[in-house]
Amino acid sequence: MKKKLIFRFMAKHNIEAVSRNYLIVLLMLGVLLVHSCDSFVEVDLPNSQLTASGVFEDKSTANAAMVNIYAKMRDSGILSGNLSGLSNQMGNYTDELVYYGSVIGKTRNFYNNALLASNVDISNWWGTSYNQIYAANAVIEGVNASKALTQEDKKQLTGEALFVRSLLHFYLLNLYGDVPYITTTDYDKNKTASRMPSTELYLYIIKDLESAVSLLPDDYFSSDRIRPNKSVAMALLARVYLYNKQWAEAANAASYLLNNTQSYSWQSDLNSVFLRESTTTIWQLMPRVNGQNTQEGETFIFNAGPPSLTALSAQLLNSFEPGDQRRVLWIKTVTKGSEKWYHANKYKQKSKTASSLEYSIIFRLAEQYLIRSEARAEQGELIGAKEDLDKIRTTAGLLETTALSKQEILTAIQHERKVEFFTEQGHRFFDLKRTHALDPSLSSVKAGWDSTDRLLPLPESELLLNANLKPQNPGY
16 A cells, blocks of 8 residues: 555644644645554655645644644554543453454453454554554654744754654553653654663653653643643653662652642542543643544443443452442443343543533543552652542542552552543553562453563554564564
């Protein structure tokens, strides 16, 4: 298939500060967002009256280039809330969901832990992530070369692009293991990119995020919190530090957000957490058009049984303690006769509403409390760890934890993460993996589970195009 670079910024993707003059035109943003059926490094030059350099000589089109990346992240790839995104596929891969769909459905192989290197979603996650990384690199390079943008605009756009680049590499690393870290649009360099060890990848991710923190403003671009600011980069940095076992740094980064009570305030009403105006939201993705809600709602909600696609598993349902209001408010029961099924009800809108009520939340305040709790516990700060953990528990209507020792508190934190973040961007899989709990947790509930399933296979098509990506991950 011949690659094409197609760049659109439609009125319904608009951010307030983007000039309305560009809402009625097709923006051919020279170097951005590759739609391809081959390797992410093969890019044809576009035929366009708006040159690549011209994009970044105007604030409106430069902002449109960045917004277009978020639209692509929302619609396709790892962070999409649709059937092919992490929330659904990795929920089925672990113990959150049960698959009810067709024997030829794309989720079936995730649920059965029968993934192959030729799997379409495995290939798409890799390809769309690197295409979006390419787009972020194009923004960085274009903004740096611009003679028209102000220094303030350059800092904002570069910081956002660095955040996106680090975020996507973080997910690639935790899904596939050692992967290339791509920092340029240079074809000759990218086509032979080699995999980096995870220790080196984390250094690159942290370096990019520290730069993003230094560049991004304190304030959001708009009230909807759909463009990253300094706090969004800090939220990811806290997660990265936690995964990399940098406990003090993780606690400090989380505290940066938790102490920012002017921007974020805790909500005791669980039904308000996933609304678009939630004060615990750190970063979210706007629906395609006003009146649409989340793809997660479309994916997980069903109104009649048996489910046509997926439902929550008994393992997840049985994890909730008696009286946990998340079990009451974030899960809905569907009955047919004597049979019952359950679906995630965090997002409550499956269809359009008069105006959008829910956006897809990527980072929220609860994670920062649990990051700090875990980081504190790892450092022996058990009183503070329990205080953060109990913030989550008491909001859910539960008593304070009875855990006392360091290990008891860490175990309690992982349990709390399980019932807090179900069906959210693969948290369950990543938590089990980083705490070395995949095998003991899944081998008894997932037929055919193997320890090599901790990594996804590298896409077969990419291995054929670039020998430097070899060898294939073990087990495939």
